[in-house]
Amino acid sequence: xxxxxxxxxxxxxxxxxxxxxxxxxxxxxxxxxxxxxxxxxxxxxxxxxxxxxxxxxxxxxxxxxxxxxxxxxxxxxxxxxxxxxxxxxxxxxxxxxxxxxxxxxxxxxxxxxxxxxxxxxxxxxxxxxxxxxxxxxxxxxxxxxxxxxxxxxxxxxxxxxxxxxxxxxxxxxxxxxxxxxxxxxxxxxxxxxxxxxxxxxxxxxxxxxxxxxxxxxxxxxxxxxxxxxxxxxxxxxxxxxxxxxxxxxxxxxxxxxxxxxxxxxxxxxxxxxxxxxxxxxxxxxxxxxxxxxxxxxxxxxxxxxxxxxxxxxxxxxxxxxxxxxxxxxxxxxxxxxxxxxxxxxxxxxxxxxxxxxxxxxxxxxxxxxxxxxxxxxxxxxxxxxxxxxxxxxxxxxxxxxxxxxxxxxxxxxxxxxxxxxxxxxxxxxxxxxxxxxxxxxxxxxxxxxxxxxxxxxxxxxxxxxxxxxxxxxxxxxxxxxxxxxxxxxxxxxxxxxxxxxxxxxxxxxxxxxxxxxxxxxxxxxxxxxxxxxxxxxxxxxxxxxxxxxxxxxxxxxxxxxxxxxxxxxxxxxxxxxxxxxxxxxxxxxxxxxxxxxxxxxxxxxxxxxxxxxxxxxxxxxxxxxxxxxxxxxxxxxxxxxxxxx
Ligand SMILES: Cc1cc2nc3c(=O)[nH]c(=O)nc-3n(C[C@H](O)[C@H](O)[C@H](O)COP(=O)(O)OP(=O)(O)OC[C@H]3O[C@@H](n4cnc5c(N)ncnc54)[C@H](O)[C@@H]3O)c2cc1C
Numbered sequence: 001x002x003x004x005x006x007x008x009x010x011x012x013x014x015x016x017x018x019x020x021x022x023x024x025x026x027x028x029x030x031x032x033x034x035x036x037x038x039x040x041x042x043x044x045x046x047x048x049x050x051x052x053x054x055x056x057x058x059x060x061x062x063x064x065x066x067x068x069x070x071x072x073x074x075x076x077x078x079x080x081x082x083x084x085x086x087x088x089x090x091x092x093x094x095x096x097x098x099x100x101x102x103x104x105x106x107x108x109x110x111x112x113x114x115x116x117x118x119x120x121x122x123x124x125x126x127x128x129x130x131x132x133x134x135x136x137x138x139x140x141x142x143x144x145x146x147x148x149x150x151x152x153x154x155x156x157x158x159x160x161x162x163x164x165x166x167x168x169x170x171x172x173x174x175x176x177x178x179x180x181x182x183x184x185x186x187x188x189x190x191x192x193x194x195x196x197x198x199x200x201x202x203x204x205x206x207x208x209x210x211x212x213x214x215x216x217x218x219x220x221x222x223x224x225x226x227x228x229x230x231x232x233x234x235x236x237x238x239x240x241x242x243x244x245x246x247x248x249x250x251x252x253x254x255x256x257x258x259x260x261x262x263x264x265x266x267x268x269x270x271x272x273x274x275x276x277x278x279x280x281x282x283x284x285x286x287x288x289x290x291x292x293x294x295x296x297x298x299x300x301x302x303x304x305x306x307x308x309x310x311x312x313x314x315x316x317x318x319x320x321x322x323x324x325x326x327x328x329x330x331x332x333x334x335x336x337x338x339x340x341x342x343x344x345x346x347x348x349x350x351x352x353x354x355x356x357x358x359x360x361x362x363x364x365x366x367x368x369x370x371x372x373x374x375x376x377x378x379x380x381x382x383x384x385x386x387x388x389x390x391x392x393x394x395x396x397x398x399x400x401x402x403x404x405x406x407x408x409x410x411x412x413x414x415x416x417x418x419x420x421x422x423x424x425x426x427x428x429x430x431x432x433x434x435x436x437x438x439x440x441x442x443x444x445x446x447x448x449x450x451x452x453x454x455x456x457x458x459x460x461x462x463x464x465x466x467x468x469x470x471x472x473x474x475x476x477x478x479x480x481x482x483x484x485x486x487x488x489x490x491x492x493x494x495x496x497x498x499x500x501x502x503x504x505x506x507x508x509x510x511x512x513x514x515x516x517x518x519x520x521x522x523x524x525x526x527x528x529x530x531x532x533x534x535x536x537x538x539x540x541x542x543x544x545x546x547x548x549x550x551x552x553x554x555x556x557x558x559x560x561x562x563x564x565x566x567x568x569x570x571x572x573x574x575x576x577x578x579x580x581x582x583x584x585x586x587x588x589x590x591x592x593x594x595x596x597x598x599x600x601x602x603x604x605x606x607x608x609x610x611x612x613x614x615x616x617x618x619x620x621x622x623x624x625x626x627x628x629x630x631x632x633x634x635x636x637x638x639x640x641x642x643x644x645x
Contacts, residue, residue, distance in 0.1 A: 009559075052079060053079065066381045072575045073578070075577050076581045102427075107428070108133045110136045111135065111138070112402070115618070116350065117630035117633055122361055146630075148349065150352075153515075153517065153577070162468045163348055164579045168349060175631075176631075176632050204481070205477065206482055208480065208486075209222050209237070221561050221562070221565075222236045240286075263332060267311055274592055275325065276305040293326070293488070294306075294527070299523075302464060302538070346501070347501050347503060347508070350627050352371070396420055400424070402432050402444050411612060414432045431613045434615070439457050441607070442456050462584045464524075466521060470574040471572050472515050473513050491554075498518070515574060518558075524542055586604075587604075588624060603623075608636075616637060617638075
């Protein structure tokens with residue numbers, strides 16, 4: 001790892017943190033939150049085992065110190081979670097795997113994947129099969145929840161919570177009856193967020209845009225984006241005069257750039273043209289203006305305006321709640337309906353839904369009874385996988401094969417092989433639900449028909465960094481009058497104060513002098529190549545970047561954006577957690593990169609076909625990266641299992 005001359009100024013080597021290098025990955029732990037044994041273990045120095053940092057120290061789920069949400073540093077797809085799967089993908093696993101040990105365990109249902117879909121599948125199955133059903137969930141990460149993970153920080157006496165991935169219950173009014181019913185049964189009443197979410201706190205704080213010198217020639221933070229007239233806002237930017245003029249024009253002139261076409265003809269045309277081509281070819285915006293717009297769609301699609309259609313951008317409408325995509329106001333594309341507010345957010349995001357599911361599945365694992373008390377409940381990980389209990393969740397366990405015992409047509413059970421703690425083991429179950437990533441399934445189950453395998457491989461997941469930085473106070477944001485920053489060419493392209501939600505005993509830091517969590521988002525896309533390839537290359541970047549590089553980028557960017565207003569990364573950063581979602585959102589179909597085919601002929605529909613006693617869940621199976629999709633697919637998969645059993 002190389003050092004940078006500015007490291008000291010950025011606080012890279014401050015004593016407040018300790019580093020542990022594991023397989024090229026650094027784990028940074030705030031001294032105040034680490035159990036004593038943990039710090040001692042870290043002092044051992046470099047390690048190249050590629051194992052989960054907790055397990056590496058002998059801290060297993062049975063140990064009271066096992067507390068994955070409180071780990072900081074590189075999380076998400078963390079060290080130790082993916083290496084076996086990658087060996088399997090590369091065809092390198094079975095050669096050196098040796099003979100599996102048969103554990104003799106037998107279940108009614110084994111589920112691969114402990115995300116919301118896998119947990120929901122267990123819930124639905126138990127509801128139909130009865131409380132005596134024996135269910136095992138295998139999960140390759142050190143925590144359950146899949147993307148719906150929880151980040152915790154302790155800054156002084158203040159506990160700060162945040163979502164490690166899955167952020168909010170998005171548009172719950174649109175959830176299916178099944179998904180609504182599940183939330184209701186878990187005790188989630190979305191109306192409570194109208195009180196829990198403080199919609200006034202940031203009402204006087206706006207959006208700034210950070211123009212960086214590498215792309216725009218000068219480092220400049222310009223406030224008032226979307227709220228001051230575009231001319232005044234752009235006048236303060238380092239953009240060229242022609243770029244400023246064209247951005248203002250396309251935001252204000254309200255012109256129809258496709259005159260003479262009907263609304264549906266316009267939709268058809270916009271569906272097949274990228275937003276960047278729409279701007280340059282139809283609105284005649286100068287290419288100098290494109291970098292300003294480049295990352296507008298990154299939060300939802302993980303790519304920029306080169307890879308998303310103008311029509312999708314039109315339907316997305318408002319971005320970050322304060323400005324819209326330019327150019328559509330005079331086009332007569334139709335009225336957009338009223339949207340539900342984006343306020344349905346637990347302090348740890350949808351990790352609370354995962355925790356509620358586990359509470360229901362394994363009595364005593366997550367104390368409490370309500371959607372309020374789950375927020376601060378401490379999970380007892382030692383209860384997740386106890387012999388003799390009906391539902392078990394086995395963490396740090398990567399499934400490597402699932403196959404029918406005997407001929408497919410007459411088989412009465414499946415055999416599942418998995419690796420935990422470097423041991424290859426097998427068990428049997430009457431049925432299996434694969435609630436894992438689509439593209440993993442052909443490697444697990446090579447007997448699947450070829451067409452189905454091809455379809456599953458097309459579910460290329462969207463890579464992201466969801467970074468959370470605990471800062472000692474947020475006075476600099478108050479001073480600048482902002483709560484969020486878009487940074488079109490930044491390492492992280494979006495930075496925001498956390499969602500202002502107080503629920504149960506958890507109180508949001510409403511006073512700017514209190515510690516706060518900053519959310520920073522990076523989509524590692526590679527503009528100019530097909531969307532799926534952008535995702536593949538971005539994933540490669542995430543897996544090959546050392547934590548110290550990400551940390552240095554975070555500190556550097558915060559210093560350059562906020563330093564002139566008084567922020568000092570060396571002093572003001574308390575801790576950093578980078579949630580590396582190399583396998584992030586489910587692939588969503590989009591008119592620019594995907595042919596229009598009926599729903600039941602989409603790759604996700606072909607890929608999710610039942611195969612004997614094996615059914616397929618997960619949001620990938622819906623081609624929709626949302627919690628309700630994960631729940632609905634779990635329900636469908638369980639219906640298949642029950643019909644077939
Ligand atoms: C950063 C981010 C933010 C998001 N924000 C939102 C949001 O605000 N609202 C929303 O509705 N949705 C959001 N989503 C989408 C989110 O993916 C879904 O809401 C939902 O959580 C998906 O659940 P799932 O169970 O289908 O998949 P996952 O959460 O991916 O769970 C699948 C699990 O299977 C495991 N697995 C894979 N292979 C194996 C194997 N071989 N053996 C064992 N385990 C395996 C995986 O590691 C994973 O833990 C977000 C996603 C990401 C990445």
